[in-house]
Structures are given as C-alpha cells and as structure tokens.
Amino acid sequence: MNAPNHTATGVRPLSPDRRLLDAGSSNGTHPASSAGAVLGRQHHTVIGYDGLKRLALMVTPEGDGAFRDQLWEVMSTIRAILLEQAEPMTLTTQTVFLRDAADAEAATKLFEAYHGERMPLTVFVVQPPCDGKRLAIEAWAISTQSAQVDYVGPHLVTVSHDGLRWVHASAGTLRQPEGSSFDQSAALFGQLASTLRGAGVPFEDVVRVWLYQGNITEPDAGIERYRELNRARTEFFAGVAFDELKLVPKCRGRTVYPASTGIGTLEHGLTTTCMALQTNRNDVELLPLENPLQTSSFDYPECYSIKSPKFSRAMAVRIGQHVTTWVSGTASIVDSETVHVGDAAKQTDQTLTNIEQLIAAENFARGGWQDAGAELADLAKIRVYVKNPDDYEAVRGVCEQRLGEVPAIYAVADVCRPDLLVEIEGVAFSSLKGGAA
Ligand code: 3EB
Numbered sequence: 218m219n220a221p222n223h224t225a226t227g228v229r230p231l232s233p234d235r236r237l238l239d240a241g242s243s244n245g246t247h248p249a250s251s252a253g254a255v256l257g258r259q260h261h262t263v264i265g266y267d268g269l270k271r272l273a274l275m276v277t278p279e280g281d282g283a284f285r286d287q288l289w290e291v292m293s294t295i296r297a298i299l300l301e302q303a304e305p306m307t308l309t310t311q312t313v314f315l316r317d318a319a320d321a322e323a324a325t326k327l328f329e330a331y332h333g334e335r336m337p338l339t340v341f342v343v344q345p346p347c348d349g350k351r352l353a354i355e356a357w358a359i360s361t362q363s364a365q366v367d368y369v370g371p372h373l374v375t376v377s378h379d380g381l382r383w384v385h386a387s388a389g390t391l392r393q394p395e396g397s398s399f400d401q402s403a404a405l406f407g408q409l410a411s412t413l414r415g416a417g418v419p420f421e422d423v424v425r426v427w428l429y430q431g432n433i434t435e436p437d438a439g440i441e442r443y444r445e446l447n448r449a450r451t452e453f454f455a456g457v458a459f460d461e462l463k464l465v466p467k468c469r470g471r472t473v474y475p476a477s478t479g480i481g482t483l484e485h486g487l488t489t490t491c492m493a494l495q496t497n498r499n500d501v502e503l504l505p506l507e508n509p510l511q512t513s514s515f516d517y518p519e520c521y522s523i524k525s526p527k528f529s530r531a532m533a534v535r536i537g538q539h540v541t542t543w544v545s546g547t548a549s550i551v552d553s554e555t556v557h558v559g560d561a562a563k564q565t566d567q568t569l570t571n572i573e574q575l576i577a578a579e580n581f582a583r584g585g586w587q588d589a590g591a592e593l594a595d596l597a598k599i600r601v602y603v604k605n606p607d608d609y610e611a612v613r614g615v616c617e618q619r620l621g622e623v624p625a626i627y628a629v630a631d632v633c634r635p636d637l638l639v640e641i642e643g644v645a646f647s648s649l650k651g652g653a654a
Pocket residue numbers: 428477478479480514526527528545546547548550633
C-alpha cells in the first residue's frame with residue numbers, strides 16, 4: 218500500500234467517474250483534471266437523464282490525521298468532484314458517518330463556515346467507518362442549472378425541477394438515554410411530520426426513511442428497543458394513508474409503506490431522516506416493491522416483534538422513461554428467518570442476491586411494471602453496515618466481487634437482529650425497456 222501523507226496534500230488526477238443513464242450525453246465533456254485540487258480516493262457516480270445531472274458521492278479520507286484534517290480532505294475531495302463537472306453543482310444532503318460523536322460539533326462549525334446559506338441537510342450518524350478513519354461522507358449533489366435548491370433550514374432542504382419537488386427532511390436527534398424507546402420513536406415521528414407539514418408535505422408523500430437507533434438490540438424495560446420502535450412506528454403509520462396516493466395508482470388495496478433503513482448507532486437515542494416526493498406530472502409513478510425471497514416486513518411473525526416493522530423492501534420512482542429504485546436496508550433473511558448465522562461472507566452474498574431479485578425485471582413485473590427492471594450494476598452507491606469490524610475484509614471482498622467498483626461506505630453498526638452480521642442499502646438507476654437513455 219502506498220502510504221498517503223497524513224495531511225493529504227498530494228495532488229492526484231481524478232480517476233474516471235462512474236456514469237449511469239448518461240450514454241450519448243453530449244455535454245459530458247470533462248475539463249482537464251482540475252489542477253491544484255486536493256484529492257482523496259474518488260468515489261462518485263454521475264447520474265444524468267432528461268438534461269438533469271446528479272452526483273452520488275461516497276467519500277472516505279485517505280489520510281490518517283486528526284479529525285479536522287480528515288474532514289478537510291473529504292470536503293476538498295467533494296469540492297473537487299463538483300468543480301470537475303461541466304455545470305455548477307450544489308450539495309443537497311449529506312450523511313456524516315463518525316467514529317466519535319464528539320466530533321459532530323467541530324464538523325458542524327466547519328460545514329457552516331464553508332456552506333453558509335447553502336448548508337445541505339446534514340445528519341450525523343455514529344457508525345465508525347470500517348477502515349478505521351474518523352469519518353466518511355455520503356452526499357448528493359445536483360446541477361443548479363436545471364434544479365432549484367431551497368435551503369429552508371437545518372432540518373429541511375427541497376429540490377425542484379421539471380415539475381418535481383424532492384423534500385429532504387430530518388428531525389434532529391433525541392439523545393436522552395433515559396427516554397423509553399417507544400416514547401422517543403413516537404416523538405421523532407411527530408417531529409418529522411411537523412417539519413414536513415411546515416413545508417406543505419403530508420407524511421403520505423414520504424418515499425424513503427432512515428432510522429438510526431442507539432442500543433437497538435438492547436432491552437428497554439424488558440423489551441428490545443427496536444421492537445418498541447416498531448410499536449411506535451405502527452401506531453404512527455396507522456394514521457398515514459400511504460395507499461391512497463395518486464402516485465401509487467396500481468396499489469389500491471395493497472399495503473404501501475416507504476422504503477426504510479432501521480439500523481444501530483453508537484449514539485444513544487434516535488436519529489431520523491426522510492425523503493418525500495411531490496409532483497403533478499402524470500408521467501410519474503411510484504411502485505413499492507416486496508422481495509420474492511422474503512416475507513414482507515409487515516407480515517413478519519410476532520416472534521420478531523409484537524408489532525411488525527412497517528416498510529417496503531424498495532420504492533421505485535418512475536419519471537418519464539427513467540426509474541430510480543431506493544433499496545431498503547437488506548439483510549440475510551430468507552422468508553422471515555436469518556440464514557447463514559455466524560458467516561458474514563455468506564450473509565453478504567445472500568443479501569446481494571436478495572437485492573438482485575428485488576430489483577429484477579421479473580419483480581417489477583409482479584408489481585405491475587412490465588417494462589422496468591434493474592441489475593446490481595445499476596446501483597449508483599451502496600452503504601454496507603457491518604456488525605463486527607473483524608468481518609470488514611470478508612464483507613468487502615464479496616461486495617467487490619459481485620458489484621465491482623461501486624461507490625460505497627462501509628460502517629460499523631448493529632443490525633436489528635442479533636444474528637444479522639451485515640445489512641446493505643443502495644439506490645439504482647435504470648431506464649424503461651425501449652426507452653431512450
Ligand atoms: C430486515 O429485513 C432487516 O425497521 O425500518 C431493514 C430495513 C431492517 C429497514 C426497519 C429493518 C428496517 O428486517 C432489518
């Protein structure tokens with residue numbers, strides 16, 4: 218391994234980015250490698266369709282220095298990737314994976330100084346990067362040439378383009394370790410709903426949710442905290458008519474929930490964030506997907522949780538000829554049972570097979586979309602949650618063997634069943650069959 222110097226001042230050329238749905242794009246010419254930029258390892262995918270350009274970024278520092286040095290390196294890398302694009306780009310949301318919760322304060326100061334009025338929706342998650350670094354950042358950027366980004370406040374950023382409004386919202390973190398899991402979960406959903414309401418967004422419009430829970434598999438007055446979260450979520454979702462939305466016309470009478478990730482964090486309490494979509498366009502449709510290999514979460518037997526988890530295995534959004542598929546946190550579960558107990562590599566392989574089947578054309582056809590479908594190669598980025606740091610190499614080995622060079626962040630986190638060693642989520646971009654790329 219060539220040891221990078223710890224302040225990461227080395228100037229490296231940008232490695233080629235990964236491109237999805239961008240074949241034949243005429244405005245994809247790159248300026249010559251941006252001289253003078255401070256660059257780390259490059260991990261980003263460019264997604265371009267209908268004249269709109271997005272970046273999916275997964276950046277881990279190369280340097281091993283102090284937190285500030287590592288953060289500076291990551292921010293410089295993101296900046297360099299944005300500047301390399303032929304059009305002006307801006308960050309909309311970022312998830313900051315931290316080794317140490319105490320670093321969130323310094324990071325917030327630097328973000329505020331750097332981004333000013335254009336502060337992306339920022340969520341800190343205490344899930345140490347598996348490679349031993351002090352942080353990693355997942356971010357989305359979009360071209361301001363075709364999209365309007367409104368930085369409404371620390372918990373709300375909206376992105377509008379082509380008659381679509383994407384709403385990124387969070388509810389902060391409830392940190393009180395003494396609060397019961399049920400109460401914390403209920404409060405957080407309430408806060409998220411009120412943030413959304415302030416932006417004119419009913420909770421029905423939410424398509425993707427992330428829940429990061431401290432001590433997720435530990436008991437809380439005798440009941441596992443994750444199960445109490447499920448009880449609160451069930452109560453909250455009972456009042457949300459996801460299935461009556463006009464964007465899910467094929468789902469009348471079926472069970473509809475947002476795609477979701479429910480995962481551990483080393484911080485106490487609960488952190489949550491979500492994404493909603495609003496549009497009046499008549500060529501936009503949603504399809505919640507279930508996994509043919511897995512029992513739907515909402516049909517899990519009571520032995521896992523008195524009130525079942527309520528989420529879809531994936532949420533697909535079809536915009537004209539293009540499909541974006543938000544893949545929920547996926548684990549080595551077949552039917553409703555954990556398989557390959559104790560074997561992280563096999564669990565990873567099963568998890569990827571589960572994702573492959575979930576996004577396959579046959580599964581879209583089951584949901585009523587005959588012309589859609591995606592493959593593992595269509596994933597723009599993945600997050601891989603690894604329970605035991607010692608399994609990192611094995612898990613990464615399987616992922617790289619099956620997925621190749623997809624931008625990824627590997628972070629240490631407890632999965633919501635004690636026997637699950639890995640969980641993977643991601644987002645895939647594909648075009649309808651016969652549709653123009
Ligand atoms: C599973 O398949 C693994 O509670 O929102 C994955 C994704 C999991 C989301 C959630 C839980 C959740 O049951 C765990």
